[in-house]
Structures are given as C-alpha cells and as structure tokens.
Amino acid sequence: MKKITYLLLIFFLKISIASAQDEKIAQKFWDGSQADNLDIPDKWRNESAVILFQEYNYGYEEPGKRVRYTKSIHKRIKLLDKAAVEEFSEFNFVKSFKVSKGFFDKGGNQVLGIKIIKPSKEEKIISIEEEAIKNDKDEYKIAIPGLEVGDIIDYFAYKTEEFKSDVFLFDVNTEILSDYYPCKQYVFELKTTKDFFLNFGTYNGAPEIEEVETKKRKERKYVFVAHDIEKNDFPMWFYPQVELPFYKFQLTYGLSVNNADNAYHNFLSKDIKEVKSTVTQEDVLNFFSYPNRYRKLKISKHLKKFSKKYLKGKTLSKEEQVEETYYFLRHFVLTQYIQPTIISKLDVKNTLSPFDYYYQKVGGRILVPSTLNNQFKFCLDFAGFLSANEIPFELLVAMPKFKGGVEELISIDEVELLLKINFEKPIYISYYDKFSTLTANSPFLENTEVYALPYDNKKKEISDIYKLTIPESKANENSSLESMSVSFEDNFSTINLDTENVYKGHLKSTQQENLLYFFDYVEEDNKRFNNPNYFERILSNKKRTRHREKYDAFLDKIKKKREDYMLDRLNNSYQFTIKDQNTEILDTGRKSDSSFLKYKCHFTVENDLIKKAGPNFIFEVGKLNGDQITLDKNERDRELNVYMNFPRSYASEIIVEIPQGYKVLGVEKLAINKSNLYAEFVSTSKIQGNQLIITTKKTYKKSFIEKENWNQLLEVLDASLDFNKQKVLFEKI
Structure with missing residues (x-):
C-alpha cells in the first residue's frame, strides 16, 4: 500500500467527483483511448501485476497576473494474483488542500477517480463519496469492493492551484521510471507558457524530452514515451537515482523581472525558450560570484558583538575561534528560541509575545535571528566572519550522493552548501541543526565530488572554481x-x-x-x-x-x-x-x-x-x-x-x-x-x-x-x- 498512499498524499485530494467540472476532468482520463489496452506481454505472465499504462502530466500557465499549476497521474494496472488484489484493495488519502507557493489567491481543485474493469470488459466506477471512510483526523481510506484476480484498476489523481507571485522556483520534480511492477507504457507530458524557464534532465538511459508544436502561440509542450519498463524491487541499501533511469525538472517563473535578475535566483538558460539540461562548472561560478553575493564580505553585526563579548581577551587559536563562533550561531539562531516557542503554544496570559524578551536591537533595527535560518544565509554569515579574521576558506557546492553526482545538478534547490576552512588540516563545516557539532557534516556528502570556489581575501571575491572530493569517514x-x-x-x-x-x-x-x-x-x-x-x-x-x-x-x-x-x-x-x-x-x-x-x-x-x-x-x-x-x-x-x-x-x-x-x-x-x-x-x-x-x-x-x-x-x-x-x-x- 505504500506506493498508493504516497501517490495520493501528494495531491491532498477531496473525496468526491460531484460537480460538472469534475465530471469533465474525469472524462480527460477516461476518454476511451485506453479502452483496448487490456493485455499484457507473455514475458510478464508470472508477475503479480502489470502496469498497462501510466501518464504523468504537468501544466504551468500564466493566465493574467496569476500562476496556475496542475498535476495529474493516471495509472491502469492489471492484477494477476491475490497479493496484487490485496495491495490495491484500499486507497489512503487526506481531505485537505494547501498552497505551497506564492500567495493564496483562488481555491484549488482536486479530484480522484477510480474504476474497475472486469475481464468481461464491464466497468464499475467507484463512488468515492460513498466508499471513503474517515480514519483519523483528516485521513480517509477507500476500500475497493469486489476486486478479483484478472481485474484492471484504472485510477487518476488530479490537482490544480492558482496563486500570485512575481518570481519563484517551483519544486524540483523527480521521478524514477521503474516501479514495483513492470510497465507497458509510460507517458510524460509538460505544458507551459512563455514566461517560465525550464530546467530538465534525463539520466541513466531515460528518454530525452521532445518539444512538440501546439495550436497556441504562447504555449510550449514537451513529451516523452517509454515502453516495456522492467520492475524493480528497490531493495535496502540502494540509491535508485544512481543506477535506474529517471528524470527531473524544475520551472522558474519570472514575469516582472529582467533576465539578469532571473539569473540571481537559479541556474537558468540565457534564452527563456531554451531548455537547460545541464548546469556547467561555469554556471556555478557565475551564480556564486554574482554581484552582491560573495563579494566584499563583511562580518555581521551580531557576530561582531559576539566577538567583543565572548572572544575578546581570550587567547584562542584561529581554530578555536571558528569552533566557538559555530556553536554560538547554533545557539543564537536555534536553541535560545526553543523555550519561548514552547511558551507561545501554552495557555499563558501575557500582553507580550514570549519572543519580545529575546529580540535585540542591532544597528538601530530589531534583529530576528530566524532570518539566518537556512544554509545559504549561514554560509554567507560565517564566510563574513572568516573573511574579517583573514581565515582562508572555500565555498563548496555539493549534491547528496543518493541524488547522483554534482554534474547532474539542474537547480539551486538541489545544492548543499559547505565551507572548507583551510587550516593546516582542513575542516569542512555545514549548516547546523540542534545537535550538530563543528565538522559533523551530512554522511550523504562524504566521498562525493563537489565544486570548490576559493574566496580571495585580498580581492574580496570568488573568481575561480575547481573540483575536489570530500573525504569519507571511517567505520x-x-x-x-x-x-x-x-x-x-x-x-x-x-x-x-x-x-x-x-x-x-x-x-x-x-x-x-x-x-x-x-x-x-x-x-x-x-x-x-x-x-x-x-x-x-x-x-x-x-x-x-x-x-x-x-x-x-x-x-x-x-x-x-x-x-x-x-x-x-x-x-x-x-x-x-x-x-x-x-x-x-x-x-x-x-x-x-x-x-x-x-x-x-x-x-x-x-x-x-x-x-x-x-x-x-x-x-x-x-x-x-x-x-x-x-x-x-x-x-x-x-x-x-x-x-x-x-x-x-x-x-x-x-x-x-x-x-x-x-x-x-x-x-x-x-x-x-x-x-x-x-x-x-x-x-x-x-x-x-x-x-x-x-x-x-x-x-x-x-x-x-x-x-x-x-x-x-x-x-x-x-x-x-x-x-x-x-x-x-x-x-x-
């Protein structure tokens, strides 16, 4: 049930197909084009189930001053044994909807449809509203009655949402072509308008996308089709993206800014009409040497205050200064705010917010350390401290090893940032959490090749890039x-x-x-x-x-x-x-x-x-x-x-x-x-x-x-x- 549950949780579905609009959506998936797709290849007769057809469809549009995002998944699966019948006899989902990007503007629409095709070709559409049973909180399950060996289950999940925003990056979508069952046909389709940059990569033998003509002048459409995909059991101790065919993509929307400003947000093609399929070493250098990013670094006011209060008068080596500063930031940004966070959630009467006892005025403004709470701001903040103390360092651009190599990077959202501090014995530090210690970096970055960008303390800029491998820890x-x-x-x-x-x-x-x-x-x-x-x-x-x-x-x-x-x-x-x-x-x-x-x-x-x-x-x-x-x-x-x-x-x-x-x-x-x-x-x-x-x-x-x-x-x-x-x-x- 894991695959089905995960699929439906993505969509935050509602539990009925009731309106005329919903019926129209259902017809898009059940239009009869798959009516004759009933048989499986002889080589898969002994499988538990076979996916006859699956389609992933994405849409990114810009109607007026809003952005509309749609996503749908359609699967048609033939059940060949009792284990498969049991696997597909229940669907789990949540009855809610959340907008994750931009500003909420207009209510979204989410639709789920399930039908059963018997060997006699008799079709039965499951009444979602009647069959859905509330489980806990906002969670629901649907039992599929009368499911038998030889049946075909045909289901789709669809959602659309609209919101306002000037510039943002949509989430990176990553899909492995393989499934727990073999698949006859896999279809991918993406539609977008002229105001979106597209980064798209295919790996390990996945098909390349093709742009196809459409009747609409402002619309762009990309597709690929794959056939006869063998199943994969996805065993323990396995990184699918390292070995199996997969694709990933991201769209960046930027209607009200020029191309130069767009480049500030992501690795983008020079021409919005071009699909960017790779991020080169030069792209990485240009992004991080962009004006006002890692140029003329200065120590932040809160770290300057820390240096005066905690480090002044102490005889500390450069290594000890780095260590103390790291743990101060961990406390300053994270742990000192845990108590007021808890108090704010308890039923205590207070005219002041619990956080009002903590906020400090630095440089004439109230400093809210939570604004430093991400890896990019941490590295920039810490780099300013290193530069001010003339401690040589390099910015490292990495990608977790389970996602493939750094050369498969397509988005800034995939980047993991570290700082390599060039002491006699170099150390590697990364963004902290509540428990992290100075050099306790993610194990997923060990033994991976990364881009290194040395910071020139004399010129106060990054102007070079090369590759290095982060050492691996021992057992x-x-x-x-x-x-x-x-x-x-x-x-x-x-x-x-x-x-x-x-x-x-x-x-x-x-x-x-x-x-x-x-x-x-x-x-x-x-x-x-x-x-x-x-x-x-x-x-x-x-x-x-x-x-x-x-x-x-x-x-x-x-x-x-x-x-x-x-x-x-x-x-x-x-x-x-x-x-x-x-x-x-x-x-x-x-x-x-x-x-x-x-x-x-x-x-x-x-x-x-x-x-x-x-x-x-x-x-x-x-x-x-x-x-x-x-x-x-x-x-x-x-x-x-x-x-x-x-x-x-x-x-x-x-x-x-x-x-x-x-x-x-x-x-x-x-x-x-x-x-x-x-x-x-x-x-x-x-x-x-x-x-x-x-x-x-x-x-x-x-x-x-x-x-x-x-x-x-x-x-x-x-x-x-x-x-x-x-x-x-x-x-x-």
Whole structure:
C-alpha cells in the first residue's frame, strides 16, 4: 500500500467527483483511448501485476497576473494474483488542500477517480463519496469492493492551484521510471507558457524530452514515451537515482523581472525558450560570484558583538575561534528560541509575545535571528566572519550522493552548501541543526565530488572554481558501544539488564534526533554562553511563576512520552519482551566533535530467554546482542550494487552474573570470526570469576559494494544471525 498512499498524499485530494467540472476532468482520463489496452506481454505472465499504462502530466500557465499549476497521474494496472488484489484493495488519502507557493489567491481543485474493469470488459466506477471512510483526523481510506484476480484498476489523481507571485522556483520534480511492477507504457507530458524557464534532465538511459508544436502561440509542450519498463524491487541499501533511469525538472517563473535578475535566483538558460539540461562548472561560478553575493564580505553585526563579548581577551587559536563562533550561531539562531516557542503554544496570559524578551536591537533595527535560518544565509554569515579574521576558506557546492553526482545538478534547490576552512588540516563545516557539532557534516556528502570556489581575501571575491572530493569517514569514527550487565532473580524467572550506550559520528546524530528533547540541552547552551533563559528574563515574579507552572507541566508530559518511546524502542530492538525501563541521559554529545552521546538504561525481562531443563537452565544469551538484519530469499538474490550511507561499527560487551550454585557450559560456541574486505563480525567469550563476559563487534567497512561481492556481505550478516541463535547452559553444581 505504500506506493498508493504516497501517490495520493501528494495531491491532498477531496473525496468526491460531484460537480460538472469534475465530471469533465474525469472524462480527460477516461476518454476511451485506453479502452483496448487490456493485455499484457507473455514475458510478464508470472508477475503479480502489470502496469498497462501510466501518464504523468504537468501544466504551468500564466493566465493574467496569476500562476496556475496542475498535476495529474493516471495509472491502469492489471492484477494477476491475490497479493496484487490485496495491495490495491484500499486507497489512503487526506481531505485537505494547501498552497505551497506564492500567495493564496483562488481555491484549488482536486479530484480522484477510480474504476474497475472486469475481464468481461464491464466497468464499475467507484463512488468515492460513498466508499471513503474517515480514519483519523483528516485521513480517509477507500476500500475497493469486489476486486478479483484478472481485474484492471484504472485510477487518476488530479490537482490544480492558482496563486500570485512575481518570481519563484517551483519544486524540483523527480521521478524514477521503474516501479514495483513492470510497465507497458509510460507517458510524460509538460505544458507551459512563455514566461517560465525550464530546467530538465534525463539520466541513466531515460528518454530525452521532445518539444512538440501546439495550436497556441504562447504555449510550449514537451513529451516523452517509454515502453516495456522492467520492475524493480528497490531493495535496502540502494540509491535508485544512481543506477535506474529517471528524470527531473524544475520551472522558474519570472514575469516582472529582467533576465539578469532571473539569473540571481537559479541556474537558468540565457534564452527563456531554451531548455537547460545541464548546469556547467561555469554556471556555478557565475551564480556564486554574482554581484552582491560573495563579494566584499563583511562580518555581521551580531557576530561582531559576539566577538567583543565572548572572544575578546581570550587567547584562542584561529581554530578555536571558528569552533566557538559555530556553536554560538547554533545557539543564537536555534536553541535560545526553543523555550519561548514552547511558551507561545501554552495557555499563558501575557500582553507580550514570549519572543519580545529575546529580540535585540542591532544597528538601530530589531534583529530576528530566524532570518539566518537556512544554509545559504549561514554560509554567507560565517564566510563574513572568516573573511574579517583573514581565515582562508572555500565555498563548496555539493549534491547528496543518493541524488547522483554534482554534474547532474539542474537547480539551486538541489545544492548543499559547505565551507572548507583551510587550516593546516582542513575542516569542512555545514549548516547546523540542534545537535550538530563543528565538522559533523551530512554522511550523504562524504566521498562525493563537489565544486570548490576559493574566496580571495585580498580581492574580496570568488573568481575561480575547481573540483575536489570530500573525504569519507571511517567505520571506527561512526560507532556505537553497548555495555550490558545481566543478573537473575526469583530462580531465573526475572532478568535484570543495565546498559550504558555510547554513540559517536553519524550514528550519534541519528540517535540524538530520536532520544534527545529540548530540556536535555537548552540549559546546557544557555550556560555555555552565559545567556539567561526565558524565566530569568521575566521581571514579574507572579508572571514567572505562572509561566513556570505551565512549562513544568508540559515537561512532565514530554518526559513520559520519552519513557514510552524508549519502552517501544527496546521491544523493537530485541527478540524478547521488555517489561519496565528507565532511561537517563548522561551526555548529549553536542559540546564538540569529540563528545559522545551517552545514556544508561535499566529494564527487566520476565519469563523469557530462560528455559528449565531438569535441574538446569538453558539461557538464550545470543539474543542479548539485539535484533539483526534478516533477509528473505528474494532479498538474498541481489542483482544491484550496495549503497550504504557510511561505514560504521556496532560493538557490545555483555557481562552475565553466573548465579551461585551453577556453572556455564557451551561458552565456546559464542566465539565467531567472519571477516572480509567489506564487513566483519567477531565475537569472543570467557569465564572470569563468577562472570560470563561476551564481546561482539559488527563492522560495515565500505559504503559501496559491487553486486558481485554481495555474497561476502551476506556471510557477515549470517554470522551475526548465527550468534543470536546461540545458547548456554547453566548447569547445577
């Protein structure tokens, strides 16, 4: 159901085809042109389903002073087995509509249509209004009654919206041609008027678009058609845009500005009539060396104030100045505003906005740091600081590796910006989030080729460009370590487990997002920069007390939410049921690159993992290593290369207290060693006093593995599964 749900969520559909206009829209899709498209090629007879026809249609028009955007998807699918019938027996969507661009001007129109064609060619149109059932909030589902093997389901989703704007970039549309089912025919059509720039690229063997003539003088139309597209299972550890045929495009509208100003907003063709299919190195240089962008950089007033307040009088190296400034900006723009944001959403009576206690006057104007809250403004702001302190740097223009290479760039919206600071050992920094540390960049930029634009501090400009590759982190830099102690109570019926978990590198950032809440780090940042928190800014004791009570009550709810989350997390992490748990954060891992996320957890297991065997007990100790990756037969037979986000390692140390009056047998089976060029799993075990001590370590050494070497990775995955099956015997002495 994932594909269907995702498709319909895009459109924010309404649940009926009722008006005459809606009927007219339906006729565009069900005009009879596909009436004879009923059969499938012999080569696909054993497939679960076959897409007979699918069409993606886009329209960008400029009627008067408004912009009208339309999008539709039409699919016709033949169901060949019970699995396909089940897959298409329910549609999910939301009954709402939002305009995401420009200024809302006129109500949009959204239509969904579904019909079933029986093998006898009898057609049944599903009554959306009658069949839709409200699920939760604004979510709906439609059950398709009477669906059978051999049926054809024909559905479309259509939306249109109108709004006002002078200049803006529409979202980049990206589509993979492959689907979970093979496709007989794939049609793409795009209509636009003369006031739109078009950037369009096709990759990995996708068809090129062709411009076709239309009867309207101001209209332009582009199409392509593809046939016999094989299915793809989209396995784990795979980047579709690196290997599969796909296309992407973006339109830029600019009615009231000249061509020079248009170039300020995006990588555009010189002639609006020309389709821009590639962004060259020269285009990138011209964009970022554009007047008033990265020329004559100056330090911003808030960073100048920070330098005087926090850096003056301190003996700091250039590297230390950069580090302190980065963390100040993270706090200045993000974390200091978390408390007032929460207060603003609570039911507190106040004549002032909570943010009024924070806004500062700089240079005669009120500074709202949220205006710095994007990667372009961050890089410009930080570059001004670097330039003022004569610290050499380069601007890096990158694209995440799962989107392909930087040479496949077509839009400024795809760009990821970084700064390479040229110390003796260069460092790479990028836009911060609540948890980021100085050089903790996105793993999706590692080992990618990027454009580098050095800033000339003498000329105060960017005038050169070249390519470099961002280094890739190593597995031991992205690691986790779980230290677990295990003890038994009540004649083995209760198991107490205490863990301490440590994460670093890219594994740290993932866990921070899941585990940390604002109360874990807001005060940490306030103290670091001697910045009063929200309550210290309120002069009225009465008001402060009232706000604090509301705030603390909210904190109690959030802390309970984390406890519930942790219980679910533990139950999903192990192959046994956790009863109780308590978690304590020891270190947020946000202070520097060298700080780790640390937390400890206590939980219990009852009447599980232990089986009585006469006077002895069998202990499924291998399951303490946590749930491991299990692949079915289809997943094991892989024909695609492996793309992991980054190298990484997972280690554990398990210390089991041996109950008095027992000894442990079968320890030797816990020692496993499977290692190759791409991955490894190593476990050891020993008896030391009254403790059984077990260590495990699973390492993914490479982020890319050729499909020919997939079996070597499988060997390691199987070894970790074998460990989880191991048991030891507590034998009565």
